[in-house]
Amino acid sequence: MKDNNDMPGHLARRFQQIAVAVFLAEVGEAGFDLTPVQYAALATIKANPGLDQITLAGLIAYDRTTITGVVDRLVQKGLAERRASRRDRRARELVITDEGSRTLRKITPAVESAQAIMLRGLSSKEGEELMRLLRKAIAAGNELSRAPMRDAQAQDR
């Protein structure tokens, strides 16, 4: 009888569950209130100022309907801004605020600490190997979810 622990899907859920808990604990202890999802979105907005929501969703592989709520909360917290695009009036351009930049900078140690803690059972070589295998499996399965990863397209067509 196949056990749950032989199912990669179950192990994936479990590891993710721990990863989220560790992230929230570390970031919370540092005095910030930001989820892993919000952090990834904010960091990606900072790295790609002015990108629209679809591009943001593609870069971090979020569903397009999820990104709306995530950006809502970033805006509500004053960490990012949503502006109407002049190039395409359907689109919203996203930029990080000063407050958002400050938060990102101050939160970095907690985020790095969280990444270390979730791998604390592994040697550093094993941690590297785990990440390599995850990246490889993800690359092969990228198109299988509704929210595949997409590179940013040049925005000045």
Added chain:
Amino acid sequence: MKDNNDMPGHLARRFQQIAVAVFLAEVGEAGFDLTPVQYAALATIKANPGLDQITLAGLIAYDRTTITGVVDRLVQKGLAERRASRRDRRARELVITDEGSRTLRKITPAVESAQAIMLRGLSSKEGEELMRLLRKAIAAGNELSRAPMRDAQAQDR
């Protein structure tokens, strides 16, 4: 600058996202409407007939408040039953129905196929290694989430 792809937490989310999508696709194509979470719960009820919800939650590491809804849906679909326990009137004893057993049996090929698909980018040796590393990281982090894994306790105290 650290990329999202260097973050185990991000990779975990991404892999899990693909795993869920693959599971739903395979199971759906086989004609069933069952989520990964519902599947794991149902299989665990079958393997431990009469267990209470807290024990079930512990065996598969679900939060206790999540299990209520999951069991609700299994019951609503006629796959499991919730009975008052005579040993402890606070507790609900869970049992699988005949329909539930039938469903589990018929769904197995789709579930196994899903597990294979989510690892399709890896050699079988790499797949094994990924599972080993996940299990190891999970074991070390078990207590860090609100819903750690717990063995079943003897129920006849």
Added chain:
DNA sequence: TGATATTGATCAGTATGCTGATCATCAGTA
């Protein structure tokens, strides 16, 4: 140009997952 298809964003609805609270019941102890 005008019809059609596509695209960016949002919404309603559903299913996980969590925090923190409440309620009933049980267990252990004074």
Added chain:
DNA sequence: TACTGATGATCAGCATACTGATCAATATCA
């Protein structure tokens, strides 16, 4: 036995994620 703390279950509220729909705006092509 009465009190106290622990436990099983549920609830309200919030944040991801998804399906499928809708709407406005853009792109494409006959």
